[in-house]
Amino acid sequence: MTASQTRTETSVTDQRPGDAPVLEVTDLHVTFPGVGKAPDVRAVRGVSYALRRGEVLGIVGESGSGKSVSSLAAMGLLPDYAQIRGSVRLHGEELLGLDDREMAKRRGKSIAMVFQDPLSGLTPVYTVGDQIAEAVRIHNPDVGKEQAAARAVELLELVGIPNAAQRAKAFPHEFSGGMRQRAMIAIAIANQPDVIICDEPTTALDVTIQAQILDVLKTAQRETGAAIVMITHDLGVVAGFVDRVLVMYAGRPVEIGDVDDVYYRTRMPYTMGLLGSVPRLDDAGRAPLVPIKGTPPSLSDLPPGCPFAPRCPIAEPRCTAAEPELVRIGASGHRAACVRAEEVEENGWGAADIYPLPDIPDDTAAEVPRQERDVVLEVEDLVKHHPLMKGAVFKRRVGTVYAVDGISFDVRERETLGLVGESGCGKSTTLMEILSLDRPQRGRVVVLGRESGTLNSRQRFETRRELQVVFQDPMSSLDPRMPVFDIVAEPLRTHGHPKARLAARVNELLRLVGLDPAHAARYPQEFSGGQRQRIGIARALALEPRLLVLDEPVSALDVSIQAGVINLLDELKVKLGLSYLFVAHDLSVIRHIADRVAVMYLGRIVELGDVESIYRAPAHPYTQALLSAIPIPDPEKERARTHIVLEGDLPSPADPPSGCSFRTRCPKFKELGDGERRLCLDEEPQIRPLSTGDHGAACHYAQQRAVV
Amino acid sequence: MGKFLARRLANYVVLVFLATTFAYLLAASTLSPRANYAEMSPRPTEAAVDAQLDRLNLNDKTPLAERYTVWLGDVVTGDFGRTVRDTSVNEEIQRRAGVSIRLIVFGTVIGAVSGVLIGAYGAVRQYRVFDRVSTGAAFFMLSVPAVVVAISLQVIAAAINEWTGTTIFQYAGEYTTGLDAGFWGTLGNRIQHAILPTLALALGQFAAFSRYQRNMMLDVIGSDFVRTAMAKGLTRRKALFKHALRTALIPTVTYFAFVFGSLMAGTTFTEKIYGWNGMGSWVIDSIVKNDVNSVAAVSCFMAVCIMVASFLSDVLYAWLDPRVRVS
C-alpha cells in the first residue's frame, strides 16, 4: 500500500505500547428478547478476549454457537432490539452504548469486517470501484472523487484483481464469487483498520478459491498490520492461520489458548470431539470419526450447568450443578470451561479415550479384488451439453455449455466411488444423467446391468428400486406435511410391500439409521439437520437398493453431526453390502469414505484411481492443487505446508480452452517450454494409467507428487 | 442502453397502433351512429343520413375494411376525423388533452412519490406506529373503489367548506367560469378546483405504491449489502437510503408502468365526477353518442399515455439498474 495520506492522525496505534490490546471484549452478553410468549434467545453469554496488534484470533464454533453475533455486536451491527451487556473496547475506548453515528465513524476505519457471502455482500447497482471508493471517502471527506477512484484501483490491485483499472468499472454481478470476496477485502482494508473481523470469509467458496482468499487476507494483514478475528467453523482454516483460538459452544467460550495448545493439548471434551469429528485429508486410516451424540442445545432453553453436559461422554453429576468457569489449565493463556479439565490434563486423555467410538465391522467381502466383483454402474463416454440461450421472448441459441464432456468410470459391488470437483465441474449433472435412466446424448450408462434408454417401464421400475438417491438438503427433499413414518413407508407402498409388515419394516429402517421408532409420528421439522439426513437415508434404503447415489449428503451439516452420518454410511455399506456413488466437494470426506476417486474439472475427469494413491501421490496438476489447497486441522503440519495457489477462476463451461481444459490455470503448463506447451494447447489429454495400478491421469506431463 | 431503449420504443409504437386499430374496429362495429338520427324530428331521409354518414366516414353500409382504410389514411396524416356532430376531433383533443394530462401527471407524481417514500419508511419502521398506520391507510384505500373515494372526498370537502364558512375546496368543473381575478387569482381558483380530483387519483396511486415499495424495501433491508455499507462506516440511515432504497426502487419502476393502466381508468371516473372536460369524460360521452371516431381518438390518446409511461419506466429502469445498461 503506497498512499498513506488516507490515514489520519486519529489512529494512534503506532504511539501505543506494542502490547496494549487493540480490541478488548469483556464479558459480552447478547440477548434477543422473545416476541410474545417466545422465550429470550441468549445468543452470547460472557465472551471475553483481548486482541493485540497484528495478532490473529480464531473463533471456532458450530452454527448457533454465537460466534458471529459477538462480532456483530462489536461492530454495532446488531438490530436495535438486541440487548447487549458487557464491554467492547477499541484502543481502550468503550464502544457499547455509542450511538449509530459515533459507531459509524469507527466502522470501516479502525474496525472493519469481511462477511461470508460475497454473492449478496455488494450492492448490485453500483460499480465495484465506486463501492470501494465510497469506503475511502466516508472517512476522508476531503479526498476527491478521482483520488478515491484511483485508490480503489490500487486496493483492487493489492487484493490481486488483474486489470484493476478496468475491473473497477464492473458491477458486482460481473465478478465471480472469489473476486467479489477480494473486493470485500479491499473495502475492509481501505482505511488501514486496526482490526479486521472476518466472518466465515471462505465458507461459500470452492477450495482453490478459498486458498486464494486466505492468501489475500495474509497479504492484507501484512500490509495493514491489523489484528484479525477469524470466525469460522472450519478447523483446518484456523490451524494454519491464527495465533490463538477461542472455541465457542452455546454462546460461551469453552476453551481458549494458543492454537497449538488447543489442538494438541485439548482439555475440553467438546473441543476434543470437534477435532476428532473432522475427517482428515492426511489420515489414511479408516478409523471411525468421533461422533458427538445429540445436538447443540437451544439458546432459549439451556440445560442447567455445563451446556455440553447432555452430550458429554464424561459428564458427572457436578457438571450440571453450575456452569463451569473458564479456568487456566496448563500453559499460560490456555483456559478451559470444564470441571474435569484437570483430570483430562493429568491423564492425558484424548478424544479416543473419552468418546466411545462406534464399531464399524471390516468389510471382508471387499477383500475380493475389484476386477472380480460385479459392475453395478458403468458410465462410458457420457456427454451432456446444454444449449446456451439468450433473449427474453425469442430465445436464440448462442452457444453450448459443455456440462459433461465425455466421462467414463465404473462402480463395482461394495465399492464407493467419490466424484469430486469444484462447483461447475459437472459432477451434479453427471449424477442427474445417471438418475434419469434416459438415453444420454452420447455414450452409455449401464445401471446394474441394464442400459439406460433401452428399458421398458417395468425394467425402469425395477432399476429405480435398486438405485436410490440421498440429496444434500435434507429439509427440501422431505415433504414437511408428512410424518416420518409415511416418508419412509412411501417407497414401500409404491413398490407393493405387504401391508402387514409395513410398520415392522419402517421401524427396522429407523433403527438401522439410528433413529428412535417412537418418533415416527413426528414431522421432519421436529428433527435436527443430521436426523433429517438420517430419515432421507432410511427412505433410500427402504427398498434394499444395491447402489446408492449420494449428492453432497453431509455438506449442509455441522461437523459434529456430519461425523455421525459418515460413520452411519460407512457402517451401512458393510452391513448391507451397498455400493455408493458419492458426490462431494469436500476432499477430506471423500478420503475418509471412498475407495476410489474421480476428480472432475470442466466436465471431464482429470484423474481417476484408488483413494490411497491419489491422495498420497496425485499426478494431475489440478488434483495436486486441489489437495494442496485444503487446510489440515493440524497447526504444525499446516504451517509447514506450502499451498499451491491456482490463479484465476474456472473458465466458462460454455467456452472451454482448447486442448487441455486446465491449461489456463495449470502451474505445470507455466513451467513448460514452448515446444512442450504445444501438446497441451492442441491435444486434449486422455486418461492414461500410471505405473501404480489402478490410477490414471489426463495430463500429457503427469507426474506423481505428494502434496498433503 | 440506447439500443435497449430504441427497441422498447419500437415495440411500443407497434402496440399503440394495434391498440388503436382494435379500438376503432370495436367501436365501428358495435356503435351505431345511424341510431342518432332516428330520434331526430323531423326525421331526415335515409338518403340524407347516408350522405351525412358517408361524409363523416361513419356509414355502416360501407364495409368496415373500407372505413378503416379511410380512417387510417387520415390518422397517419394526423387527422382523427370528425365527430358525429361534424366537428373536428382534433380540435376537441386539443381542448381536452391538456386537462387530462394535468390531472394524470400531478396525480401520478404526487401519488407515486408519496407512496414510495411512505412505503419505504414504513419498511424501515416495520411494525412500529408509522408502519401500522400507513399500512392501514393503504389497505383501506385499496379496498374502496375509486368512484367511492372521489365522491367521499366531495362530501368531506363540502362539510369542511360549510364548517369553516369559506369555500376552500371547489368540486365542480375545472375553474369558476366568468371569474376575473387576474393571473394569480385564476391560478388560485384553478388550484382550488384541482385539489380534490388530483387527490382522488393520487390516493389510489399512493395506496398501491406504498404497499409495493414497502415489500420491496423489506426484501433488501436485511440484505448483506446493506450490512456491508454499514460496516464501511455509513450510518444505518445513510446505508438504507443510498444502498437499500436505490436497489428497492428498481422493481417499483417496472410496477409503475403496470399500474398506469388502472390510473387511466380512474381518470375517466374522476373527470366525470368532478365535471372536468378531459379525455376521460369525453370517452364516456362519445360512447353514449355513438361517436366512433372520438372513441378511437381517445383510445389512441390513452394508448400513447401508457406508452409514454412505460417508456419512462424503461428509461428510469435503465438508469437505476446498470445491469441492463451493460448487457
Ligand code: SF4
Ligand atoms: S463440565 Fe462436565 S459436562 Fe461439561 S464438558 Fe466438562 S465433563 Fe463434560
Ligand code: SF4
Ligand atoms: S496437459 Fe498440460 S496443461 Fe493440461 S494439466 Fe497437463 S501440463 Fe497442465
